[in-house]
Amino acid sequence: MTRAKVGAGVLLLLFTLGVGVNSSPQETPQKPSVCAAIDSSVKGISGYNMKDQAALSEDGEFLRRVMLDIVGYPPNLDQVKAFMADTSPAKRVAKIDELLATDDFADLWARMFAEVFFGNYHEVTMDTMPKLGKAASARIVGDFLKWFKLKLNKDTPWTEIVSQMLDARGTDEGDPAMAYKLSFYSGEGNAIEFANGVARHLLGIRLVCARCHDHPFDKWRVEDYYGLADFVYRQKARGYGNGGEKDAVDHVELKYADEGDIMLPNISGSKDAEVKLAHGGAAQPNFLFGGSAGKNDDRMKVLAMFMTNKANSQLPRALVNRVWSWLMGRGVVHPVDDFNLKNKAMATALLEAMVRDTIENKYSIKRIIRAICNTEAYQRSCSSDTQVTKVNFSRATVKPLNGEQLLNSIKVATQGKPERATVQTMEMVQSLYPAGAIWCEVTPLPGNARQALLLRNNTQIMSWINGAVLGKVKSSAGSVEEKIDLMFLSALSRPANESEKKRYGAFLAGKGSMEDAYWTLLNSTEFVTRH
Amino acid sequence: MAKCVECVPGFDRRNFLKFSLGAGAMGAIPHSLLAQQTQAKQASGRTAKAVIMLWMGGGPTQIDTWDPKPGSRNAGDFKAIDTTGGQLMKFSDQMKVCATQGKNMTVVRSMNTHEGSHERGTSLMHIGINPVQGLEIPPTGTVVSYEKGKKDFPLPHFIAIDPPLIPQATTFGDDFMPFRLNNAENPIPNIRRNVGEAQDKERAKLLLDQNKEWDGKRQQKEVSKVEASYVKSEDVMNTPLLKAFNYHDEPADLRKEYGDRFGINCLLARRLVAAGCSFVEIGMGGWDMHSDVAGNCKRMLPTLDAGMGTLIKDLAEKDMLKETLVVWCGEFGRTPNINAGKGRDHHADGFSVVMAGGGLAGGRVYGNTGPNGDQCTAPVPIHNLFATMYQACGIDGNKKYETEGRKIKYVSMNGSVSTSGTPIKELF
Numbered sequence: 037m038t039r040a041k042v043g044a045g046v047l048l049l050l051f052t053l054g055v056g057v058n059s060s061p062q063e064t065p066q067k068p069s070v071c072a073a074i075d076s077s078v079k080g081i082s083g084y085n086m087k088d089q090a091a092l093s094e095d096g097e098f099l100r101r102v103m104l105d106i107v108g109y110p111p112n113l114d115q116v117k118a119f120m121a122d123t124s125p126a127k128r129v130a131k132i133d134e135l136l137a138t139d140d141f142a143d144l145w146a147r148m149f150a151e152v153f154f155g156n157y158h159e160v161t162m163d164t165m166p167k168l169g170k171a172a173s174a175r176i177v178g179d180f181l182k183w184f185k186l187k188l189n190k191d192t193p194w195t196e197i198v199s200q201m202l203d204a205r206g207t208d209e210g211d212p213a214m215a216y217k218l219s220f221y222s223g224e225g226n227a228i229e230f231a232n233g234v235a236r237h238l239l240g241i242r243l244v245c246a247r248c249h250d251h252p253f254d255k256w257r258v259e260d261y262y263g264l265a266d267f268v269y270r271q272k273a274r275g276y277g278n279g280g281e282k283d284a285v286d287h288v289e290l291k292y293a294d295e296g297d298i299m300l301p302n303i304s305g306s307k308d309a310e311v312k313l314a315h316g317g318a319a320q321p322n323f324l325f326g327g328s329a330g331k332n333d334d335r336m337k338v339l340a341m342f343m344t345n346k347a348n349s350q351l352p353r354a355l356v357n358r359v360w361s362w363l364m365g366r367g368v369v370h371p372v373d374d375f376n377l378k379n380k381a382m383a384t385a386l387l388e389a390m391v392r393d394t395i396e397n398k399y400s401i402k403r404i405i406r407a408i409c410n411t412e413a414y415q416r417s418c419s420s421d422t423q424v425t426k427v428n429f430s431r432a433t434v435k436p437l438n439g440e441q442l443l444n445s446i447k448v449a450t451q452g453k454p455e456r457a458t459v460q461t462m463e464m465v466q467s468l469y470p471a472g473a474i475w476c477e478v479t480p481l482p483g484n485a486r487q488a489l490l491l492r493n494n495t496q497i498m499s500w501i502n503g504a505v506l507g508k509v510k511s512s513a514g515s516v517e518e519k520i521d522l523m524f525l526s527a528l529s530r531p532a533n534e535s536e537k538k539r540y541g542a543f544l545a546g547k548g549s550m551e552d553a554y555w556t557l558l559n560s561t562e563f564v565t566r567h
Numbered sequence: 568m569a570k571c572v573e574c575v576p577g578f579d580r581r582n583f584l585k586f587s588l589g590a591g592a593m594g595a596i597p598h599s600l601l602a603q604q605t606q607a608k609q610a611s612g613r614t615a616k617a618v619i620m621l622w623m624g625g626g627p628t629q630i631d632t633w634d635p636k637p638g639s640r641n642a643g644d645f646k647a648i649d650t651t652g653g654q655l656m657k658f659s660d661q662m663k664v665c666a667t668q669g670k671n672m673t674v675v676r677s678m679n680t681h682e683g684s685h686e687r688g689t690s691l692m693h694i695g696i697n698p699v700q701g702l703e704i705p706p707t708g709t710v711v712s713y714e715k716g717k718k719d720f721p722l723p724h725f726i727a728i729d730p731p732l733i734p735q736a737t738t739f740g741d742d743f744m745p746f747r748l749n750n751a752e753n754p755i756p757n758i759r760r761n762v763g764e765a766q767d768k769e770r771a772k773l774l775l776d777q778n779k780e781w782d783g784k785r786q787q788k789e790v791s792k793v794e795a796s797y798v799k800s801e802d803v804m805n806t807p808l809l810k811a812f813n814y815h816d817e818p819a820d821l822r823k824e825y826g827d828r829f830g831i832n833c834l835l836a837r838r839l840v841a842a843g844c845s846f847v848e849i850g851m852g853g854w855d856m857h858s859d860v861a862g863n864c865k866r867m868l869p870t871l872d873a874g875m876g877t878l879i880k881d882l883a884e885k886d887m888l889k890e891t892l893v894v895w896c897g898e899f900g901r902t903p904n905i906n907a908g909k910g911r912d913h914h915a916d917g918f919s920v921v922m923a924g925g926g927l928a929g930g931r932v933y934g935n936t937g938p939n940g941d942q943c944t945a946p947v948p949i950h951n952l953f954a955t956m957y958q959a960c961g962i963d964g965n966k967k968y969e970t971e972g973r974k975i976k977y978v979s980m981n982g983s984v985s986t987s988g989t990p991i992k993e994l995f
Contacts, residue, residue: 244701419785547769
């Protein structure tokens, strides 16, 4: 079924590019039915006023947004022109499907998930016994990324992906999902990091308060915290094989002991006595939302089952909320990993409609993205005459770009095509992040003065400006106005409006050069943000 | 293992007295803090406007530097020498320049954190509390620059030169996060215009006009952020304060006194503080001396001594020391006993932190590690060190900031964030 849809997307791509393949009416792609429910509950968000509601985005604005979000780079001049010229009423639906079928989508989104799990996934610590060497850790994370990308490409159910991550076993050579669990061998020790990480990454819950005392403003008790930790407590990571690095090994095997439970700490005498403190004793492998592993059960399998069971709606809820936040600029519950009794969802109905739809559609990540991108809420313009103090999705949210999106935007605007160059990207933006920040090429940029300086003054970028795209504009036969239009289409994915034609016309008629005009477009707020 | 259990005991007056008596009873040098209080008043009376933190990555040895143990089985290769900081304050003979500055220095010999891992120790000595997942606890540099930083200051408030991994707290804003200086010769990348000034003005005018139209209809958080950073980039490009980075302007003799890379970074720090930066952190790595501690020390201590000693002396001579607090520390200290590889291992229960200037009296020694360096009396828990540093800067440790919807004190005790620390008042 997935394959058939991909086929349709490709056909439509050919069609939109003007190749001339006719798509029959029954292949016209449809919006997922849940879009209407989402749009109606967005309008119910407190503070949402019809007078604030922005119009639907123009084609160029939409295309730029959806490409930056799904594949990590903006459209080039030809793609913008083709999309604008396409008269099919379902062209946006088709474009979303087409992008979701690309390798670039899976590649980018695998890294976005990996950044949630590992932070900077280029350097993950795995302090197994003995600990894994740097090269070995990098290889294991690399295998994980390839595996995760394949799962996204195939649209494997989220439940299946999560099961495999939690139940990874055997050796790293046999199980590419293992990096997730191995990354918990650091910091406070495996069981503790596992409980913190699994709750936060997969359930959107910050459990850590309950490590010493019952959670002060949520329902979690100390027993819940150690109950989750206890599932993994018997797991032992034995490193083997000499990787050439000092005191480090090249491979790892996960094994499970038959006995042992994590002990609760015995805390007394703290001055914060308004909450119940941990008071010692062995933990039981009890799951947060009920259920426990029996004496002879395989604990990791049982945990994977509890986590992915239909009864655990928090797994899809945390997922849809995270994907929503990536695409809409803010979670329905925000921060996305802080679901608690006090932190209310902006629109419960919205979240629940998406949760239901996800469960009914085999926990498909592509389906969630497709649903959100096809809503009116996603497709609204960010331009509006009114101001709203709080994000309420009445207009598109302006978001920072990440390093890869920024460099890709510059390359598309100057060379006409994106270029995945992770090392170059990281070198270029590394001085923008504060010392000590953990970041990689898909981490949002800090948007500080150094970033402004990079765009303004960097000599490499300035030399790129004088590239193929501007060369074509210069040598084109059209009038100055047409050239201005071409510059706007190439850099900002939209034509210039009347006042812009006047402004840039005057600049070019005076002392201003084409390079300087193009430089202003690459430095504009519009260029350096996702909107 | 669990954080709350390890809540370190608070230090109070009673504890201090007990230590005084104990030391006397053991027949060691009587602890004469009170006597010193009268003698070394000269540097006190002000609070620091800026902090220079000298970060010793890897965990520096205290016995071979500030807490020598002459005659002990743990003494190591170096002798003890007198300093200008009074009878109690003896340094290792490798710290000759610093010894001349003893009167301006404060040595805490009884730091006690129980934290022997590099990563966690580095975090702890920067934020004063164990990390709490999901909460951003600001490092000292962020707190100090946020509290003391001048408004509309065009340079970064918090500059980190060769820094370790400093924990992040985004809630205070980008201005108060550590600005990493990678290269003293090119301190702020992309600071120079890539076209002539007149041409730059022309294109910048066009850009502003263009932004005005587009941004005007999109008054959102991210848009204002981009606008503000553009204005700030302009300020940085044009400020005469950029001259602070030109350490080559200093007399050649003085540059030579400061020494090599670490020393030059110290000199740069003095210039940056003079220009108005409120926190400069300088990293110096290589202190993880599990083997051959003597050989490694002979290689590194002269660099440290020249840089740090000259910095304190220079600050004092330029009358800047009373408003600048210098703090020397690493993630922990090193064991008193010397291991089979002639090295010293991690040691977090009784190690040294050294301070100078700011609101501190100078010429003071606090705490004692006994004749062999392994008996720590008057232990100083991390929150009391932080309370002391903040008091020296005139910052209220009880002041609260908000992170992820929770209000937390600048100085909080591990496992009990509603409890603050107590400044070591004997140091003021």
